Amino acid sequence: MKKYAGICSAGIIILVWILHLAFWIQMPLDWKSPFLYLAILIQTHLYTGLFISSHDAIHGVVSKEHPRLNHAIGRFCATLFAFNNYTILRKKHHHHHAYVNTAEDPDVHQGNFFIWWFKFMFQYVHWTQILAMAITYNVLKIWFPMTNIILIWELPAILATLQLFYFGTYLPHRGEHEPGNKHQSRSQEKNHIWAFISCYNFGYHYEHHDKPYLPWWKLAEAKEQNSQISSR
Known part of the structure; x- marks a missing residue:
């Protein structure tokens, strides 16, 4: 069963993301209800999970035994996350690992937080992604309230991007x-x-760079091991 853990993890995140979005995108919204804001936070966390699943696929750990399935899942997760281009993500992320914190690193731009975030975003946003988002937004407006689309579909994607960048x-x-x-x-x-x-x-990022073949849920175990070594 261990060899299917990556597929199950990505599958659960995808399923919950879809169900949560489907429920809230058509619900009447009450600005006074704390459940609305909780829903936004949950959807943000699920978006982050989509990206992390895509990231694990980039490292080939969603399904080590089936590379085509591995990358198909990664591509699907990236697409659900605001139509990110998996091919671009994959190429640049491997470049990040190869040239971490150098001039060739596409992710690291030391300096002001917001300038760094803008440069980080600029590396990955493509015009086809913006076009796909615009088309999907206008299609969704046919069936769902605009406010719901913005708060439950668009805003969490933006917040998740900030979450991924910051942490x-x-x-x-x-x-x-x-x-x-x-x-x-x-x-x-x-x-x-x-x-x-x-x-x-x-956040256990050294562990990820040290062992990029570990899926996200095993990074805690790697952190435990490193903590034990450092405490000796």
Whole structure:
């Protein structure tokens, strides 16, 4: 069953994302209800899960035994996440790992947070993605209220992009790193609950760069091992 864990993980995230979106996109919205804001946060977290699943597929760990299926799932997750281009993501992410925190790194641009975020976004946003989003938005408007589309479909995607950038790129790579840090990455303090909530364990970023073949749910185990080594 272990060999299907990646497929099951991605499948659950996709299914819950679809069901949660389908429920809230047609619901009457009450601005005074805390459940509306909770729904936005949950959908944001599920969007982040889609991207993390796509990222795991980039590293070939959604389905190691079936590479075509692995990349098909990764491409599907990337498409659900605001029509991201999986081919571009895959190429640039491998470049990030090969040239981390250098001038050739497409993800790292040391300096002002917002300038860095803009440059980060500029690396991955393609005109076809914007066109697909615009077409889909206008099609969805035929059946669903505009406010619902914006709050439940569009806004969580934007928030998830910020979440992924802040916890998965900015915090791990900003500033100077200790001499001898071969991965030019740092990890958050050990807190598995917060690590999952914040970015599916990608706050344990040194562990990811050290062992990119691990799926997101095994990064906590890698953090445990590193914590034990450092405490000796």
